[in-house]
Amino acid sequence: MTSLLKKEAQPKNRPEEEHEPAKEAVFRTEGLNLWYGKKQALFSVDLEQKEKEVTAVIGPSGCGKSTYIKALNRMVEMNPEVKITGRISYRGEDIHSRRFPVEELRTRVGMVFQKPNPFPKSVFENVAYGPKIHGIRDKKLLEEIVEESLRGAAIWDEVKDRLQENAFGLSGGQQQRLCIARCLAVEPDVILMDEPTSALDPKSTLKVEDLVRELKDKYSIMIVTHNMQQAARISDRTAFFLNGEVVECDNTDKIFSTPADKRTEDYITGRFG
Numbered sequence: 295m296t297s298l299l300k301k302e303a304q305p306k307n308r309p310e311e312e313h314e315p316a317k318e319a320v321f322r323t324e325g326l327n328l329w330y331g332k333k334q335a336l337f338s339v340d341l342e343q344k345e346k347e348v349t350a351v352i353g354p355s356g357c358g359k360s361t362y363i364k365a366l367n368r369m370v371e372m373n374p375e376v377k378i379t380g381r382i383s384y385r386g387e388d389i390h391s392r393r394f395p396v397e398e399l400r401t402r403v404g405m406v407f408q409k410p411n412p413f414p415k416s417v418f419e420n421v422a423y424g425p426k427i428h429g430i431r432d433k434k435l436l437e438e439i440v441e442e443s444l445r446g447a448a449i450w451d452e453v454k455d456r457l458q459e460n461a462f463g464l465s466g467g468q469q470q471r472l473c474i475a476r477c478l479a480v481e482p483d484v485i486l487m488d489e490p491t492s493a494l495d496p497k498s499t500l501k502v503e504d505l506v507r508e509l510k511d512k513y514s515i516m517i518v519t520h521n522m523q524q525a526a527r528i529s530d531r532t533a534f535f536l537n538g539e540v541v542e543c544d545n546t547d548k549i550f551s552t553p554a555d556k557r558t559e560d561y562i563t564g565r566f567g
């Protein structure tokens with residue numbers, strides 16, 4: 295198939311996918327509408343995040359990408375003006391059900407933001423913070439968790455001799471991988487990433503992209519990105535948002551070669567946005 299993107303950004307062929315069994319949906323949204331006060335930002339969004347896949351969320355500025363992923367961990371509801379209708383389920387359970395405490399949801403669903411946001415603490419304490427909150431006090435166990443998480447985030451070799459230094463002394467790219475390590479330390483099931491490389495230089499961006507590809511063996515990942523080459527490089531599925539609606543969601547190869555909707559084609563070929 296011919297990609298509509300430039301050659302270097304073309305997604306790799308993944309013929310093995312055709313023979314894989316159907317994967318479970320970790321998140322499913324059905325008829326999701328969301329308002330900020332009177333302004334509607336999401337319109338009847340039906341979308342799934344499949345187990346151990348990377349879903350890229352793309353679309354022009356203001357189309358609702360961040361709003362959507364922040365709805366999944368209920369962070370968007372910290373704004374008292376927000377009103378939601380429709381259903382969001384996590385592994386079959388309605389996330390708004392009283393039986394599903396928001397703290398539990400946020401433990402299962404980690405988030406990485408646009409700008410790295412380490413705490414003003416040591417590298418070690420940044421990663422140990424979450425496990426400590428969850429009651430882990432044993433020093434040896436904490437050390438193991440910190441090492442494993444830093445290794446998981448592909449930053450251990452760079453910081454193993456600087457664990458007691460302040461995290462603000464790390465480069466931006468290292469800080470972002472530290473934030474990913476902090477997220478891994480509480481053993482999430484899903485990782486939501488909101489433009490995690492937009493504040494990084496190209497080299498750090500590639501490191502985080504490599505990391506995302508590695509992490510999907512263990513985690514289900516949804517990543518908002520403005521960078522379509524990035525979406526093509528790292529995701530299995532791509533959802534194209536426009537004006538608060540999902541225009542289409544399909545295998546990334548398909549979206550970037552033969553999208554079903556003309557608006558998707560116009561967006562990925564750079565005709566707008």
Ligand SMILES: Nc1ncnc2c1ncn2[C@@H]1O[C@H](COP(=O)(O)OP(=O)(O)OP(=O)(O)O)[C@@H](O)[C@H]1O
Nearest residue numbers: 330333335353354355356357358359360361362373
């Ligand atoms: N706190 C808020 N109060 C009111 N409106 C908001 C708020 N946050 C977002 N919006 C509106 O909701 C719509 C979707 O915004 P959102 O930030 O989700 O888009 P986005 O696709 O992530 O944009 P970008 O790519 O620029 O980050 C926009 O029209 C935006 O102005």
